[in-house]
Amino acid sequence: MVTTTKTLTKLLVVTVIFLLVIAMVFGVARPAQTLPEDSDSSAKVRFTGSAFYPPFQWLDTDGSHGFLVDLERQFALDGHFKIEQNLHVWSEALRKVQAGEADAVALIATDKRSQLFDFSIPFYHVAHAIFMREGDASVRALAAIKTERIAVVEGAFAELELPLILRNQIVWATDELDCLVLVAQGQAELCIEVIQSSRHLIQQYNLDLVQTSPPFWAVPYAFGVRKGDTKTLAQLNDALSSIIVSGGYQQVYNRWLPYLEWKSLSWYEQLQHYTGLLLVFITLLLGIIISLVLFRVKSVRFAAQLEYTATHDSVTQLLNRDAFVSCLNQYVRSSPEPQELRWFVVARIVNLEAVTTAFSHQTSIELVQQFARRIDSPSFRYKAHLGAGLFAFTCQSDLTAEQIYEFISTPLEMSNIDIDPVIAMGVVEIDLNERLDNPTEELLRRALTALSYVQSHHMQWLKYHESFEPDPVDLMLLKDFTTARMQDFELLLQPQYSVLEDKINSAEALLRWHHPTRGMLLPATFIPLIEQAGMMPEVTRWVISKACEYAKRLAEDYEISRISVNVTADDLMEPGFVDFVLATVVGLKNVRLCFEITETGLITDSGVAQDVLQTLAKRGICCSVDDFGTGYSSLSYLSLFPIAEVKLDRLFVGALTTDERSRIIISSTIELAHNLGMQVTAEGVEDEATLHELKALGCDRIQGYFFAKPSSYTDVVQYFSCRN
Known part of the structure; x- marks a missing residue:
């Protein structure tokens, strides 16, 4: 998924540069010297837009921010014209351009909007998706919408594109955040909005929403001016051409690239999406009667991939929690070699959040992956990533707890930097003679109890002891x-x-x-x-x-x-x-x-x-x-x-x-x-x-x-x- 996204991003940049060069050759985008004489460096373009549209543009107490905001500022930095930036709710931003109170707004360029706006050369593409409450993620495509109430931002692209048959189900929202909040509060069942901004808003405001559909409506983004405002349109086209050639566009784009890329879906979300496609695929295979041998080969391969996905963590390729518990339970109950395993260990990368803040989310992912490679050793028979930098693994009997900690806490060599992982570790000594209904879950609980004690007392590691257990009297209190x-x-x-x-x-x-x-x-x-x-x-x-x-x-x-x-x-x-x-x-x-x-x-x-x-x-x-x-x-x-x-x-x-x-x-x-x-x-x-x-x-x-x-x-x- 990540590789596909990066490939699409590169193709997008190449396409934008190609279109701008063609436009310059055929006269669509003219060089700055061909502007009218009154369009000198003292000219000013008044930009407007949405105040709730991260990462493209948004407004907070520190002012306006975003990819579009920086792109507009690049015009001024390169000396094309002065700028004025004011963000509003989306419908008000559109009204200001139509009324002449603002000169330009970045928006999705469509034939329906061309009656009111003239558009610059496209400089980006966006896609939409359906967002619903996490416990009610039932609609996975536009065609699956039946009687659900649909939250739509007034004046947004979704309003123009929704089929007429669904118009009576619209619940109007004032802005992109309001669209998501209406769903979170139960006033609508789903919201249709741009993927990047919706994911940022969901994370920023901690909304209990998820993306339930694959991307759709992949459409170009451009600057829109009031119909007939050829002067401003020429200024914008010239400025866009110039910053593409000079590298200014690429600088702004690279700065915002980590926020503009779609976040990868978890393995569970991917499995949900692909399950529906699989059913359709199998139906088609049965319909056209593919040979039994080919069908069996494909089925076996898919089953193996599905089983791997269901039992392994997508980030580290280690076992996930359920598979880890199942495998270790089976071993403990059979225990053909009772002395082979001695330690049950839970380890957490304590400084993972600090690495994310100081460097990037991608750096923290690489840190987790490198740590997973370290414990993927013959000395550790069963190992799993439980999520968020928390690992569980078993160790053979010839290692001491001190040696285990020393091994896992040494610096990791990463692609660009060396980072010392700060590790907290809880250890339980495995007693195969102790009969438990679910031995792995109990070992995991004890190890997590030891880990909690270690972290609360600012220590490095400890062996589990009964004294670490919370007092039942305190819990009742x-x-x-x-x-x-x-x-x-x-x-x-x-x-x-x-x-x-x-x-x-x-x-x-x-x-x-x-x-x-x-x-x-x-x-x-x-x-x-x-x-x-x-x-x-x-x-x-x-x-x-x-x-x-x-x-x-x-x-x-x-x-x-x-x-x-x-x-x-x-x-x-x-x-x-x-x-x-x-x-x-x-x-x-x-x-x-x-x-x-x-x-x-x-x-x-x-x-x-x-x-x-x-x-x-x-x-x-x-x-x-x-x-x-x-x-x-x-x-x-x-x-x-x-x-x-x-x-x-x-x-x-x-x-x-x-x-x-x-x-x-x-x-x-x-x-x-x-x-x-x-x-x-x-x-x-x-x-x-x-x-x-x-x-x-x-x-x-x-x-x-x-x-x-x-x-x-x-x-x-x-x-x-x-x-x-």
């Missing part, structure tokens, strides 16, 4: 959360004492879960589970909203200057977090919101965290480093981030009066923080001696059971009332 969400959550408040003002005037918000069967749960029990499940942003927003609500109500009757909330580093990276916080603190008068973030949480994406915290600091929201001194980051983070406070961990505070080392650590930390213009809060203060010692060392704010335990909002209100 997470299930309870997904059912009840924050319904049983309670936000407690623990007052904080200000040494300078000699009074209680702030509090920290602390989360608790009143579980219906397990009772009161502390955050350490359930927060890590929620973080791993990716649901922490929802909890954090609930806590911030509730804390601000409490602070507003307390501030009406009591003197409270600050409310502290614990957040994670991942919360800072969440899109929309800053906007949510700024909207929530509206109306929070005379009370400052402070985010407490663990020291280790700031290490990842420090640049993004710095921008977020600086934005919040400008709006009066301060940042405190929680559990300071217990993490792995260096003191440089105190200068990198706009930190207003460090919070001494109870590990040091609890030993302040009994351990000289803890006293020295606390004393030096307070001195360092004050020299940097920061305040210091100590948590875990439980006795008067520790309180007096912290005051003597210059600690600014103190929190602990000596003053109050974390309490409900009602109890905190009573506490403030008694204190006052």
Whole structure:
């Protein structure tokens, strides 16, 4: 499929050059010097087009982009004329050219459109296809459309070409993205649009759609001008001729070639398409009574090819998952040589996504293929590619796990560059005496469990151990959360004492879960589970909203200057977090919101965290480093981030009066923080001696059971009332 696409691309370029040369010879495309005298270098052509048509042209916050946009800019770069580019919805773009508000638009040149437009020399070809929801891919050709609703962009080529009998089934779309969204939302069963743009939009907006038909309507692309606008048409033809000869067109085309080529269908999609063709082919063979011998030969060959396709990965030619499981199950159950296989290995190319981003998708494909060739060794009897750079294979008994990892992690020699694959590996020792219903699936599950542990702990490889298994109790706890969400959550408040003002005037918000069967749960029990499940942003927003609500109500009757909330580093990276916080603190008068973030949480994406915290600091929201001194980051983070406070961990505070080392650590930390213009809060203060010692060392704010335990909002209100 890839070879055919590249061949068609080369033929297309040759055809374009040939047509332009012929046009120049016969006077269709005239050289620049034959333009009218008023068409000098100061002339300007106003281009328009669709704002939702990647990779050809699209509009975002950074401006307009795409193959057509760059092609138009090449005209200006080569000095043919000045340009103006404005993108709109497709119907509006067509209207502007017809009304004279724009000069030219790139579109499919057809006889029906020639009544309104004059066309330049064609410079590209596109094809259309049918796109449907992935679970409803039933229409595979135009002729197969019956009563399905058809999403079509208003003014698009599909509108002109659809048979009259299907017109009543059209659902009009404003643009190419809207056409696909109508199908994804169930307002239409299928969309007919250009293949390249549709595939890009499906991937960009994560739409659950697939291409269900082979390409059809292969048509030329050209610049269209208003009917009778010969001046602009001549300018465009001359400019096209010039950039083809000078190589400018080829430069633009090569730059966009990776995005203009049709993506290869997966082996499953190809099999779906070819199955229908096969049925037709077999019917024709039976109809014309081909000789039995020839028919059998062809059938045997096709069956072998079909079996190979069904059992092998199309990228690496290794076994796919189903075939791998089937083959290894058969071996394990028969086990004629029980000592031959010792290891079951799952390995992942961890830096595959980084290679794709830094180089190209094709480079990542080559990396996967080279790694597959490496493990295609006699030492590895069964091997499979499970997809996305994840491999499974078995190893013979004379290799150790260390030797296996060393072998698979050495640099790979590729066509243009040498890349060191970053490999994570999970290993299971095969025990043929262990009787399992589906031994391969269980070995695979254990190996993946080990691999998950390796990646989460930033290691290279590990042998599977039962301790890696997820706790069933934790899984049930997470299930309870997904059912009840924050319904049983309670936000407690623990007052904080200000040494300078000699009074209680702030509090920290602390989360608790009143579980219906397990009772009161502390955050350490359930927060890590929620973080791993990716649901922490929802909890954090609930806590911030509730804390601000409490602070507003307390501030009406009591003197409270600050409310502290614990957040994670991942919360800072969440899109929309800053906007949510700024909207929530509206109306929070005379009370400052402070985010407490663990020291280790700031290490990842420090640049993004710095921008977020600086934005919040400008709006009066301060940042405190929680559990300071217990993490792995260096003191440089105190200068990198706009930190207003460090919070001494109870590990040091609890030993302040009994351990000289803890006293020295606390004393030096307070001195360092004050020299940097920061305040210091100590948590875990439980006795008067520790309180007096912290005051003597210059600690600014103190929190602990000596003053109050974390309490409900009602109890905190009573506490403030008694204190006052």
